[in-house]
Amino acid sequence: MTEKTTAELEKLRGLIDGVDNQLLHLLRKRLDLVAQVGAVKHAAGLPIYAPAREAAMLGKRREEAQAMGVNPQLIEDVLRRLMRESYLSEKDVGFKQIKPDLGQIVIIGGKGQLGRLFAQMFSLSGYRVQILDKDDWQVADSLFAGAGLVLVTVPIGSTCELIRSRLGSLPKDCVLADLTSIKEAPLNAMLETHNGPVVGLHPMFGPDVGSLAKQVVVVCHGRGQTQYQWLLEQIGIWGARLVEAEAVRHDKAMQLVQAMRHFSSFVYGLNLCREQADIDSLLEFSSPIYRLELAMVGRLFAQDPLLYADIIFAQQGSLEAIADYLDNYREALALLQAGDRQGFISRFNEVASWFGDYAAQFQRESRAMLQSVNDMKTG
C-alpha cells in the first residue's frame, strides 16, 4: 500500500468510527425511550410487543430508506434486531397481572428448565409461585390447598402417571394445566383426574428463549375455559401467540415436527460420529447452509438426552412416521444405486410442485438466516 492510500484509508476509517460512535449514542437514546414506553405500557397493563405498531414503523422506515438510497432490507434488519432488544427489557419492569386474586401457582417439575422459565414469568407478573419437585411430595397437600393453578411440567414418560396418582384432590376451582409436548394422553389424564378447569399447553420453544414475544404456545382446550381464560390472556401479555388445536391433530403434527425431525438429526449426528468425521475440516469447508445444518444437529447434543428420548419415544405414531421416512430414504437410495438420474429429477419435481409457493418462501427466509450465519464468521 502506498503512503497516500494508507493516509486516505486512515482518514476515512476515522470518520466511520465517528459515525459508529454516533450510532451507539443513538442506540442508547433509543433503548432509553423504549424503557419509557415499557414503563407506560406496564402501568396501563399493555404487553410490550405491539405487532401493528411494528408493521407500521417498518413500512415507514422502509419507504424513507428507499427515498434515501438505503436498502430497505438493511433498516428492517437493524430495526428487527433492536425490537428484539426491546422485548428483553420488559423483564426489568415485569408484566401486568391478569388475575391478581388467584391463589398460589404450584409448578410441578418447576426445577426443570421450562418449569423455571414459567416460574420466572409468573413471578414477574406478580403471582406467588411454589415449586414442587420430586422430593417435595410430603408438602404437596398444603401447597395444593391454596392453589389457583397447578402446572405440570415433568418428563412425558411420568406425566400421566403423576397426574392420575397425585392430582385427584385439587381444590375444585383450581386450574390444572400441563406443558407436555404431546397433548392427547395428558389432557385425558387431567380430565379424568380433576373435575375442575383443565387446559393442555405446549410451548413451541426451548427454555433458552430470552423473551416470549412472538413465540407460539399451542392450546388444547379441556373444560371450563372461562375459568382459565386469564391464563391464556396472561401468556398473551408475555407476547406469545396462542394457537388453538385439537389434541389429536397436534400430536399428529408433532410426529413430524418433533419426533421425526429430532430423530433424523440424531441419526445425522450418529453418522458423523461413527464416520469419525473431522468437525474442524467440515467447518472449514462448510457452505453457510451446511454450517447452519451442522449447528442444528450439533445443538441437539448440547442438550439433555432424556428430553429427546422422551419426545421421540412418546407416541407410537412417531415410530410409523420415522419408518416411513426410512422407506423413502431407501427408495431414493435405490435410484442412486441404479444410476437413475432421471428418476431422481422426476421425484425432485414432484416434491417441488407439492411444496408450491412455500419453496420460494422458504428460500427467502433461509437467505436471511444464511446471511447472518455468514456475518457471524470471524477471521
Ligand SMILES: C=C(O[C@@H]1C=C(C(=O)O)C=C[C@H]1O)C(=O)O
Ligand atoms: C417500543 C415499543 O414497544 C415494542 C418495541 C418496539 C420498538 O423497539 O420499536 C416497537 C413496538 C413494540 O413491539 C412501542 O410500542 O413503541
